[in-house]
Amino acid sequence: ASCRALMNCSLPHRVLLGSLMEGQRDRLCLQSLWDFVTTQEPLIKSPFFPVLFSFTAYMAFCLPYIALDFLSIRLPDLRKYKIQPQNYPSLGMMVPCIIQSVYHHVVLIFPVTFLHWYWRPMHLPVMAPELPEVLLQVAVCLLLFDFEYFLWHLLHHKVPWLYKTFHKVHHKHVSTFALTTQYSSVWELLSLGFFAAINPLLLGCHPLTEMIFFLVNIGLSVEDHSGYDLPWSTHRLVPFGLYGGAPHHDLHHLKFKSNYAPYFTHWDKLFGTFMESHSN
Ligand SMILES: [Zn+2]
Ligand SMILES: [Zn+2]
Numbered sequence: 001a002s003c004r005a006l007m008n009c010s011l012p013h014r015v016l017l018g019s020l021m022e023g024q025r026d027r028l029c030l031q032s033l034w035d036f037v038t039t040q041e042p043l044i045k046s047p048f049f050p051v052l053f054s055f056t057a058y059m060a061f062c063l064p065y066i067a068l069d070f071l072s073i074r075l076p077d078l079r080k081y082k083i084q085p086q087n088y089p090s091l092g093m094m095v096p097c098i099i100q101s102v103y104h105h106v107v108l109i110f111p112v113t114f115l116h117w118y119w120r121p122m123h124l125p126v127m128a129p130e131l132p133e134v135l136l137q138v139a140v141c142l143l144l145f146d147f148e149y150f151l152w153h154l155l156h157h158k159v160p161w162l163y164k165t166f167h168k169v170h171h172k173h174v175s176t177f178a179l180t181t182q183y184s185s186v187w188e189l190l191s192l193g194f195f196a197a198i199n200p201l202l203l204g205c206h207p208l209t210e211m212i213f214f215l216v217n218i219g220l221s222v223e224d225h226s227g228y229d230l231p232w233s234t235h236r237l238v239p240f241g242l243y244g245g246a247p248h249h250d251l252h253h254l255k256f257k258s259n260y261a262p263y264f265t266h267w268d269k270l271f272g273t274f275m276e277s278h279s280n
Contacts, residue, residue: 034128034208045122050113055105057215058182061222065178066094068228081228083250087175089227097179108186109193116197122207129206141199141213142220142263148195150261154271156188157260176225176253220263224249234263241265247277 043049072078073088082088156167170184182189196217200210223234226246235245244265252259258275261267268274 030128038124047114047117051110057218061219062178065226081230083227083229084175089177094179097183101182129209134209137203137205137209138213144199145195146261146263150267153260176227178222178226181222181225251277
């Protein structure tokens, strides 16, 4: 019936109706996902959800890289993807990172997200967002987060007191592995959490867009610290060297004085702090 309606109307109306149908199709594509998510409403609205979501996502993104660490130390075919093949994390290096992560999630992230849950109860709309809107907002959130962390990071390297007090912990590992992603001070973790949370709020994102951004952000930060430059690494998928990714951030941990932006390369290029990695 909608096709017949489209054929019977004038051209401007047809264009308008066509784009409306397209919008509906985009929405439909996410609607079934959103409908499934909202069936879990009691869990999503529980005060424990943000901390469970954050920890589960973090560990889920870390696990494949942990497996890769144990596999590639034995398999030379995989070892060629390791950025620093001479340095492998041991179980003794991984366990303190896991303990610190559990401790931070229980003692720090849970109380903060609990207060947020208390003051701003989550509202779950019936309709899903449209796909182009989700993609655009996730990209804008990532660009904003990249800029905010770039400034924070630069400041915490340029002011010796700030470096020593708040950022040095994260630099304990010169050769990073997935579990070092969130190995940082309480202040660094709070700042990163604040930057990640404020952007979707400022843009008025749909809760589904917000969840997708959190997942992408956690996934990219783990990839940054993974210590691997894989054929499908994000910096290989984004053209023109716009994205630095794992080799870019690995160099930051190795040399300290360059590559302050976590994801993209434009701020380091503009501020003269960019250092080319071998893979670029
Ligand atoms: Zn740093
Ligand atoms: Zn790092």
